[in-house]
Amino acid sequence: AQSVTQLDSHVSVSEGTPVLLRCNYSSSYSPSLFWYVQHPNKGLQLLLKYTSAATLVKGINGFEAEFKKSETSFHLTKPSAHMSDAAEYFCVVRKGAQKLVFGQGTRLTINP
């Protein structure tokens, strides 16, 4: 069955330092994976998606994620954090034709 596990419920970094949000997936076949971001009191916005093309996926706002089959991981990174990156981040896997299964979320805090 398709599922994702976000390894950290809360990550705190200083502005200008790298961001790493970790996600491991479980899938019986080649998965479709996504990262969504939710800013406070806002809806969900797609950051990036992996659909079995290039393993390094670039998204919006300088984020990228690398699909590593050997490690069953799809970690989200950004070289330099900005205050506006503070939000909740969700790793998501597609299950079946349309169903999305969400991870538990990682709250990213940016320190000035």
Place this chain on the structure above:
Amino acid sequence: DTAVSQTPKYLVTQMGNDKSIKCEQNLGHDTMYWYKQDSKKFLKIMFSYNNKELIINETVPNRFSPKSPDKAHLNLHINSLELGDSAVYFCASSEMSGKTDTQYFGPGTRLTVL
């Protein structure tokens, strides 16, 4: 020119009442969804409609009844509201283009049941 819109944004009501949340998308998508986000931010799909037909119905109490008058609208009606129904409800839409379709989410409706 909002892609997926929901009304109302906030809904506060008493236990036992019946309420509806409306969703509209102007993206020309075939498929629409309702998700529930609980107080711990966990998101779970409730329903999915494709061209006005129900295709996903998770284990949701039958007090919840989605209605799709046309493929651009998916409304959620909730009868006999309970305290546990308090959550943020998100509508989403996508194309039926197979494996690579992306779901676009609305801004959410925060429902508080007193």
